[in-house]
Amino acid sequence: MAAPPGPVPDTLPLRPAPGGPVARRRTERGRLVKSAAGLGLILVLWQASVPLVGLSDYFYPSPATVARAFGELITKGILPVYVSDSLLRYLGSVVVGGVLGLLLGLAVGLHRGLARLLAPFVNFLYAIVEGAWVPLFVVWWGYGIKVIVVLLVYIIFFPMFHNTMVGVRTVPQVYVNAVRALGARPWQVVAEVILPAALPNIITGFRVGAGFAFRGLIFAEMLAAKTGVGYLIYEGVSMQNTARTIVGMICMGVMWLFIDNLYLKPFERATIERWGVVVVPEDGH
């Protein structure tokens, strides 16, 4: 039922427009407060559960013990080095693997002959889990950074390759023909039509690959490194200092949240909005 029209008030209440920057900032602040409250509640429950569980610090460290371990790792200069080592390995591998996957995906997507030649082999490799390669990589390069980088490149390559190839192949031929009819050169067709149309797939592949690679980083560092957050997680248990293991796990989660929220999500939002495929809401959901 529609409300009866009333007199227009002289002054309107000063309310931020829904969806405006002020309202967005308020929503963001509200979300932050709720997240902080949730985190605080978990910490309080965790601390309160320690005397109830009644186990030693080795089996069930309290938040206070974990905080002490965190402080010690900072004071000793261990954590900053481990975090930066992990981030550098990750960044380097993501760039190399992403570019390789993109280039080969483009080539295979554009060239049917190449697709027939390479697709079975790539599919075969896709089925081999990255963990299966580790022993062989270690034999070839020994324990160290090379194994980690190659493993991460391998992990990110396939989602990137597959999504790029699918994205390129699903571009409607009518667009390509239309641009060709207007006199576009092959590289212009790729740059102006195929790449933009395949971009949502490419970005999805990149995000999926980046997520897998991050998990792979921790796994690889546990196996083949002497520094890094993955090594910290492994070393904590072997040195009977589980608080350090939990510090490593928290660092891993924080690092991923940081990478995803600060770089991957805005990147995805910007590229998808830029090419007008879909508008992602501001909160990214």
Add this chain to the structure above:
Amino acid sequence: MRSLAIRGIGRQRPVVVTALLLAAWLTFQAWAWWSGGAKLRAAGLDHAAGQVHVEVVLGITPEPFHMAIFQDAGRLIAVRGSSVFVMDVPPDRLRSLAAHYWVRAVRPWAGI
């Protein structure tokens, strides 16, 4: 016009946060390098021409992580309390060793 452009860049959170992180990291590195030089100057080691033997006084109890750094810098001879004795440290390695914030002081040592 210029302020609009600056505001446009400033609105991009990834750019701002990355720039802030980079600035913080560079500031820290500069401070660490300067403090490393100061530690060496205090011990009269800032003009060491060749390899030197040193006692590195730490503000912490060393762990395998630190031992690896000392072994990389020279010949690790002994650890007594919070002091680490290293021989044959080249001048460039000495500077980067002293730049670690957990190194309290570096002193000349006669060696064995």
